[in-house]
Amino acid sequence: MAEYPVHLARTHRLFDGRTVTIRPVRPDDFARERRFLGELSGESLYLRFQKWISAPNEKLAHFLTDIDYDRHMAFVCTAPGGDAEEVVGEARYAVNPDNASCEFGVMIADGWHNTGIAGLLMEAIIGSARSRGLKTMEGQVLSSNATMLRFARGLGFKAEAVPDDLTIRRVVKKL
Amino acid sequence: MKRIWLESYPPGVPPEVDTRACPTLRHLLEQSCARFGERPAIANMGVELSYGELNRLSRDFGAFLRSELRLEPGDRLAIMLPNVLQYPVALFGALRAGLTVVNVNPLYTASELEHQLADSGARAIVVLENFAHTVEQALARCRVEHVIVTQLGDLFPPAKRWLVNFAVKYVKRMVPRWSIPGATGLRDALARGARQGLPEVNLGPHDIAFLQYTGGTTGRPKGAILSHGNMVANVEQTAAWIRILLKEGEETVITALPLYHIFALTANLLVFLKLGGTNVLITNPRDIPRFVAELRRTRFTAITGVNTLFNALLDAPGFDEVCAASRGVLKVAVAGGMSVQRSVAERWQRATGIPLVEGYGLTEASPIVCGNRFDTGEFTGKLGLPVPSTEVAILDEHGAEVTPAETGEICVRGPQVMRGYWNAPEETANVFTREGWLRTGDMGRMDGRGFVEFIERRKDVIVVSGFKAYPTEIEDVAMLHPGVKDAGAVGVPDARSGEAVALYVVKKDPGLTAEALLEHCGRHLTGYKLPRRIEFREQLPKTVVGKILRRRLKEEAMAGHG
Numbered sequence: 001m002a003e004y005p006v007h008l009a010r011t012h013r014l015f016d017g018r019t020v021t022i023r024p025v026r027p028d029d030f031a032r033e034r035r036f037l038g039e040l041s042g043e044s045l046y047l048r049f050q051k052w053i054s055a056p057n058e059k060l061a062h063f064l065t066d067i068d069y070d071r072h073m074a075f076v077c078t079a080p081g082g083d084a085e086e087v088v089g090e091a092r093y094a095v096n097p098d099n100a101s102c103e104f105g106v107m108i109a110d111g112w113h114n115t116g117i118a119g120l121l122m123e124a125i126i127g128s129a130r131s132r133g134l135k136t137m138e139g140q141v142l143s144s145n146a147t148m149l150r151f152a153r154g155l156g157f158k159a160e161a162v163p164d165d166l167t168i169r170r171v172v173k174k175l
Numbered sequence: 176m177k178r179i180w181l182e183s184y185p186p187g188v189p190p191e192v193d194t195r196a197c198p199t200l201r202h203l204l205e206q207s208c209a210r211f212g213e214r215p216a217i218a219n220m221g222v223e224l225s226y227g228e229l230n231r232l233s234r235d236f237g238a239f240l241r242s243e244l245r246l247e248p249g250d251r252l253a254i255m256l257p258n259v260l261q262y263p264v265a266l267f268g269a270l271r272a273g274l275t276v277v278n279v280n281p282l283y284t285a286s287e288l289e290h291q292l293a294d295s296g297a298r299a300i301v302v303l304e305n306f307a308h309t310v311e312q313a314l315a316r317c318r319v320e321h322v323i324v325t326q327l328g329d330l331f332p333p334a335k336r337w338l339v340n341f342a343v344k345y346v347k348r349m350v351p352r353w354s355i356p357g358a359t360g361l362r363d364a365l366a367r368g369a370r371q372g373l374p375e376v377n378l379g380p381h382d383i384a385f386l387q388y389t390g391g392t393t394g395r396p397k398g399a400i401l402s403h404g405n406m407v408a409n410v411e412q413t414a415a416w417i418r419i420l421l422k423e424g425e426e427t428v429i430t431a432l433p434l435y436h437i438f439a440l441t442a443n444l445l446v447f448l449k450l451g452g453t454n455v456l457i458t459n460p461r462d463i464p465r466f467v468a469e470l471r472r473t474r475f476t477a478i479t480g481v482n483t484l485f486n487a488l489l490d491a492p493g494f495d496e497v498c499a500a501s502r503g504v505l506k507v508a509v510a511g512g513m514s515v516q517r518s519v520a521e522r523w524q525r526a527t528g529i530p531l532v533e534g535y536g537l538t539e540a541s542p543i544v545c546g547n548r549f550d551t552g553e554f555t556g557k558l559g560l561p562v563p564s565t566e567v568a569i570l571d572e573h574g575a576e577v578t579p580a581e582t583g584e585i586c587v588r589g590p591q592v593m594r595g596y597w598n599a600p601e602e603t604a605n606v607f608t609r610e611g612w613l614r615t616g617d618m619g620r621m622d623g624r625g626f627v628e629f630i631e632r633r634k635d636v637i638v639v640s641g642f643k644a645y646p647t648e649i650e651d652v653a654m655l656h657p658g659v660k661d662a663g664a665v666g667v668p669d670a671r672s673g674e675a676v677a678l679y680v681v682k683k684d685p686g687l688t689a690e691a692l693l694e695h696c697g698r699h700l701t702g703y704k705l706p707r708r709i710e711f712r713e714q715l716p717k718t719v720v721g722k723i724l725r726r727r728l729k730e731e732a733m734a735g736h737g
Contacts, residue, residue, distance in 0.1 A: 042647075043601075050635075051663055051715075051723040052650035063721065072719075094719035105720035140722050143633045144616070146605065149572060159572070165726045166618050166631045169572075 002069040008128065014115050018079065020088070022117075022124050025074040027066050029087065033076070034061040036087040041110050047145050048107045050168070064090070071095040073132075075124040077117045088112045091121035093129050093137060101136040102129055122155055130175045138172045176568060176576070180560040180625025185550045187419040192411040192563045194590070198380045199403035200270050203410065203449055204233070211424055211451035219260045219456040220339075221472075222331050226451075229263060232330070232365060236268025239368030244321050246298055248273030248376050251386065253292060253300040253319070254435070255279040255310065258456035260330040261361060262434050263444060265301045265323075268368075270403075273376035275383045277398070278435035281305075282701050285312035290395050292317040294598065295386045301361070303327065305343070307353040314355065325361035327458075380404030386597050387437050389538040390636065390645040398597035399539045401437075408590035409541035410445045412562040416546050417446065420506050421477070426452035428477040429470065431460040431484060437542040438511050438641070442479050442534070452477075460484060463491045470497045477507040481641040482515045483672050485531060489522050498526045507549060509534055511542075512641025513673045514629065520554035530554050535627065537615055539606065541591040544615075545627050558585075558619065558627045565589035569621050574608045577620075582630050585619045586612035635725070637666030637674050644676055644704040646725070652699040656692055658684030663715045665725050667732045669707065677732045678706035681714055708732070 009023035025033070037045070037056035045053040053060070067074050074092030078085040091106040104125055108118050129137055139157070141148050143166060149159055157171040181190050197203050207216075208230035215223040224232070240246045252269045254276055256262045269276050277295045279288060281303060288309055292300070299321035302310050307324050314322070328339030344350045384406050386398035428447045432439035434456075447454050455473055460466050471493065480488075485508075488494050505527055510520075511534045520531045532549055535558035536542030544567065547559035561567040568576055569583040577583040592613045595603035606614055616634035621627050637644045646664035653662035661681040669675035680692065689709040696705055716727035 046647060049722055050725070052647040052654065054651060054654040060721075092720060096719060103718055103720050105722065140718055142635070143572070144605070146572070162726070166633050167635050167725070 005069055008075075008124070010124075012120055014117070016115060018115075020117060020120075021078045021085070022075055022120050023078070024069065025065050025067060025076045025090065025092075029065045029076060030061055032078070032085070032087045033065045033090070034058070036090070036107075036109060037061060037064075039109065040107065044107065044110055047142060047148065048105060050140070050142060064092070067092070070132075073125065073128050075121055075128075077112075077121055089117045089121055091118075091125045093125050093134075095132075095134065100134060101138060102134050104137055104139050118151065119155070126155070126173070126175065134175055136172055136174055138170055141169050141171055143167055143169050176566065178561075178566065178625075179621075179623070180567075183548075183560055183624045183626070185419055185548050188415055189563055192408065192415050194380070194404065194407045194411055197407055197411070197449075199378045199382070200267075200384055200406055200445070201378050201403075203407055203445065204230070204267050204271070207448050207451055214424060214451055215453045216448060217260055217263050217454050217456060218473075219258070219458065220331070222260065222335065223453075224260055224263075224330070229267065232264045233267035233271060234373050235365045235368035236264055237272035237368070238371040238373040239364045240268060240272045240274060240299070241374050242371035243364070243367050244299060246272065246274060246321075248378075249275060249383070250299075251275045251277050251295045251297040253277040253279050253295065253297040255281050255283075255288070255300060255302040255306055256325070256435070257281050257303065258430060258434050258439075258458050259303065259325075259327065260456070261301070261303070261325045262456070263454075264330065264365075266434075266444075270384060271373065271376075273378055273382065275386060277386045277388070278440070279388075280433070280435055280701055283309065284697075284699050284701065285309050286699050287396075287701060289313040289316055291388055291398075292319055294395070295388075295398055299323065301325065304353070305350050307355060307358070308351040311353045311355050322355050322358040323361055323364050324355070324358045329361050378403065380407070387538050390643045390648065395648070397599050397602055399593045400595055400597055401541050401593055405541045405591050405593060406441065406445065408564065409441050409543055410449050412564060412589075412591060413442055413446045413543050413546075414449050415563050417507060417509075417549065418450070420549050421450060421452075424451035426450060426477055426506075427473065427475045428452055428454055428479065429457065429473070429475050430454045431457040431466065431478075431480055432512070432641075436512075436642075437538045438536065439479065441541060441543065442509060442511065447477075463487055464493075467491050467493045467497060470494075471500070474504060475501070476505060477509070478505070479509040479511070481512040482510060482519055483513070483640040485510060485523055486516075486519045486671065489519070489526060495526070498528075502528055505529055508532065511536060513638050515554070515556075517554065517556055520556075524554065532559075533557070534559060535629070539593045539613055539615075540587055540589070541593070543591070544587050544589075555626065556628075557622075558629050560625050561587075561627070565591070567621065567627055568612060569619065570608065570612065570614075574610065574612070580620055580622060582618055582620045584633060585615045585617045585627060585629075587615060588612055637664070637676055639669075639674055639676065639703040640672040642703045649676060649678060649696070649700065649704055649706065652696055653678060653680060653692065655699070656687070656695045658682060658687035659692065661715055663723055663725065663728055664706065665728045665732060667708070667729065672703075675707035676704065677708045677710070677728075679715055679728055679731075680709060680711050682711055687711075710735075
């Protein structure tokens with residue numbers, strides 16, 4: 001397992017004046033990640049996992065926070081919360097078995113849409129995937145998720161049809 | 176845009192319809208009652224209600240709602256009835272009183288009902304006694320103030336009423352125990368309403384006639400807001416389409432699909448009321464021998480159904496006699512709600528001598544959007560041509576029109592298209608394009624003559640005999656079971672119902688059985704949503720970042736069962 005890439009942490013000032021930190025996720029983000037998942041609407045969870053997720057469980061939060069920083073890389077976006085920082089968004093990629101491509105996933109807290117953090121998170125994972133030498137990044141997006149398809153196109157992804165399944169689209173970007 | 180389909184219209188069908196003469200459903204009913212007074216409007220189990228009686232009973236019921244219950248125009252009344260005489264009485268009573276009707280599937284479980292009552296904010300509900308126990312359970316957590324209970328035979332003549340109500344309750348034991356303090360009997364309500372005036376209400380096309388619930392991809396159903404204007408437009412559009420074969424005041428239609436579903440509500444009840452026809456209500460079409468016996472007794476000129484129903488009829492003993500008696504009498508057979516299989520359409524035409532004419536629509540469009548021609552005499556396998564005053568466009572994902580004959584999303588504009596979903600501005604925004612097209616979620620194409628063809632669904636939805644089941648709702652229920660760690664639902668082809676639900680489950684409790692899980696699902700989900708098959712897996716197929724691969728599950732399901 002690779003070491004925690006502390007040098008990838010960045011602080012950003014958003015359009016609305018708030019300050020957020022984009023940094024690789026840490027195992028001790030477990031509780032924050034769980035709270036973040038727990039506050040997402042059913043709709044947001046569905047769009048990300050493409051199935052019904054009832055009360056997000058420990059196993060899921062563990063999968064999302066305990067990563068190897070190599071084949072599985074993830075960034076969280078944190079903001080100063082009540083008494084500590086809170087996770088308000090996250091993005092990740094995992095390397096496919098071909099070792100040349102990876103799949104990404106991104107989730108934003110319901111109250112943090114249209115703040116620019118999704119773009120910052122995507123920038124972070126795209127940069128990381130590029131420096132790891134990966135050639136393409138792809139994602140599985142629901143055809144009904146017009147917002148995500150528009151967002152991905154804005155980042156240079158191309159949307160492709162998936163054979164035998166019109167309910168999803170595959171978005172692909174050359175790195 | 177060019178309406179290429181207009182050139183393919185049959186002679187006699189106008190390109191546009193005009194609803195100014197009949198701007199609301201109240202006008203529609205009152206005009207028909209004035210014109211067709213003595214004609215039978217509704218028939219059920221051998222008992223008929225004339226237009227005059229429907230007029231009087233619905234007036235009395237409306238007066239009860241307004242003057243006794245003090246409900247106000249715009250308040251919601253839920254109707255939880257199968258196809259019985261009480262349904263049109265309650266429906267028109269509510270609409271004439273200016274109320275908004277919320278149709279409820281009587282087979283709903285308490286949790287499904289509770290959601291619908293709470294979301295719609297219904298103040299009152301009319302329910303058949305057989306389902307009152309469900310209302311009792313749901314009542315605790317919603318703000319329904321008045322419950323009106325009716326027994327199956329309540330609108331039958333005295334001797335038959337007593338016999339039917341007694342048999343249902345004590346012989347067949349079809350009424351589970353219930354107790355709702357303060358509930359009013361329908362007969363009592365009608366008697367009290369008869370002594371009251373129906374206050375005048377200034378109803379216009381923009382007033383809401385129905386909150387018609389339909390499933391959503393995430394979680395619970397949402398209410399499509401259908402105004403009086405939407406509904407009368409669709410009645411006119413459908414009547415214009417069908418009128419070339421039918422005569423006013425002379426038709427009898429078999430209404431076997433439930434009236435709480437938008438298809439039978441518009442295509443049968445409202446269209447045939449407009450035409451002065453008779454709706455023969457089939458209370459339980461699953462009881463095929465009784466259904467066939469009823470058909471044998473009835474001289475009917477039209478019938479509507481879904482593929483599943485026509486298939487069941489064709490297989491039923493005694494249906495050949497019905498067909499023989501119907502030759503030259505039956506004029507119209509309409510199928511909607513789900514794709515019609517060519518084999519069923521061909522058998523139907525051989526058996527009855529008339530084609531099965533397929534139509535297409537969705538709750539959000541009141542529902543009819545397209546219809547095949549009634550005069551061509553053959554099954555096309557297509558959804559048909561856009562009906563009058565309706566525009567259909569095939570759009571790509573950016574909302575631009577695709578080149579002719581290319582596949583895209585079927586999108587609709589017209590006076591029958593809903594205003595939006597009740598209390599769901601985001602869902603409303605998602606279902607309309609910026610140019611005001613309703614996105615149906617169905618992918619299709621349009622040929623050079625304007626016929627629309629269905630290709631596949633873009634949304635994750637399973638259509639079981641014309642009823643929509645959403646995987647997320649089934650997954651949600653399955654995962655409420657403490658023995659379930661993860662669950663994924665997919666639609667699999669089914670010879671009888673078109674599609675059926677298959678559920679894949681990862682156990683938390685190793686002792687969990689499919690029977691126990693099915694029983695659990697049965698407590699939360701109506702029958703058609705229940706998994707036809709439950710299979711256990713060590714894990715569900717997912718991508719490397721954890722997205723479900725439904726395609727893989729479908730492939731597995733199909734490989735396993737040919």
